[in-house]
Amino acid sequence: MDKYNTKPVLVVKAVKQDHNCNEISKLMEEFHFMINEAIRIGLAKNITSKFTLRNELYPLFKNEFHTSYISMAVFKAHAILKNYRKSKKKNTDTKVPYVSKRFLVVDSGACKILYNHFYFPAKPRQFIAIPLNTYAGKILSDPSLKLGSAILTANTLSISYYTDIELQKPRGYVGVDRNLDNITCVNDKGSIQQIDLSEATKIKETYRRVRSHFRRNDNRIKTKLFQKYGTKQKNRVNQLLHKTSKQLVSTNHRIIMENLTGIRKLYKKGNGQGRNYRAKLNGWSYYELQRQIEYKSLFNGIPVIYVSPRGTSSKCSRCEEKILEENRMIRCPQCGLHIDRDVNAARNILARGMQFVPDGGTSEAMVTVQRCPVDVPQLEVVA
Secondary structure: OOOOOOOOEEEEEEEEOOOOOOOOOHHHHHHHHHHHHHHHHHHEEEOOOOOHHHHHHHHHOOOOHHHHHHHHHHHHHHHHHHHHHHHHHHHHOHHHHHOOOOEEEEHHOEEEOOOOEEEEEEEEEEEEEEEOHHHHHHHOOOOOOOOEEEEEEEEEEEEEEEEEOOOOOOOOEEEEEEOOEEEEEEEEOOOEEEEEEEHHHHHHHHHHHHOOOOOOOHHHHHHHHHHHHHHHHHHHHHHHHHHHHHHHHHOOEEEEEOOOOOHHHHHHOOOOHHHHHHHHOOOOOHHHHHOOOOOOOOHHHOOEEEEEEEEOEEEEEOOEEEEEEEEEEOOOOOOOOOEEHHHHHHHHHHHHHHOOOOOOOOOHHHHHHHHOOOOOOEEEEOO
C-alpha cells in the first residue's frame, strides 16, 4: 500500500489585487464600528461564547447591515477577545483591545464571481462589483477551485480560494537551515546549496535608517510617512522571499525545517545587546518565509516537516558531539569534521526530519545523511 495516497487534504491560497472602488469606504467604517461594539459588549457582559455574542449584536444591526457582515464582525471580535483574555492572565496591564484599522471581511456565502467581476453585498439585495485583473481572473476561473472569504481595504482586494490536493510522493528530502542573510539546503543525496538573502537585510537597514531621520512633530504626517515606507519595504522584501520559496518548492523535495518559536524574546531591550543588533534580528522575516514555503509546498501535495531546533547548530552532524566554532566554520574535536556551520545545521535538520518519513527509521536516516562529504566542496551560492 502506498502511504502517500491517503485522502486529499484541504489547501488554501489567496490572490490579491488593487482596486479603486470608493463605495466601500462607508462599509469599512460600519464594519469597523461593529467589531469594536462587539468587543465592548463582550467585555461589559463577560461573554465568552461566539453564539451569545452574536445574539447580543444581531438585534442592534439587523435592519441596517447585511447579515453576513454581522457574523464576520462577531467572528473577528470573538478572536480578539479570546487573545485579550489569554494575555490578561499573563500580564494584568494588558490594554483593552480596540481595532483601529479599517477593513471589510466578506463571507464566502455572500460573494460571487460573475463575468470577471467580484460581487459582494452593500446592503440586503444590493451589490457592489469590482473588476478583477487578468491574473486574478485567470486563477479564479478554474472550476476545481472553491471561493473562500475576501478581505477588502481602501485600495486592495484579497480573495481566498481552496481545493482538495492529493498527497504526492516527494522526489527526495532536503534540510533547510534559515539564517539572517542566507538559506542553506542539504538534500538526501548530499548536494549543498546556499541561497543569498543579504539583499533583504540591506533593504530593511536602508528603510530603518530613512525612518530614523524623520523629525516632523505632526504625528498624523509622521504616521503616513511611516506607513508609506513600511509598505515599500514589505513589498520589496516579500518579492525576494517569494522568489526564494518558489525556488525551494520547485524541486518537489519534502522540505524539513526547524520549528522556530520564541526568537523575539532573545533580542529584548535589557539583554545586553546593541540597539542596531536587536533591530536587525527582530526584523528577520523567518516566519514569513516559513509561511510561504509551507503553503506552496502543500499546494504541490508535499507537506513540510518540522523538527526541534535544539542542538542543530551546536552538535556535530556526524558524531553528535559538541563542536567548536571559528569564523562561521565548525570543527569537531571528536571526529575531526570541519565544515561550514550552516551546512552542519542543515545536515542535522535533515537527519532529524527523516526519522519521521514513511520510508525508514532513525538508522536509515543517519546513513542517508552520511552521504554528505566530510570535506565539503565549494558551496553553490544562489544570489
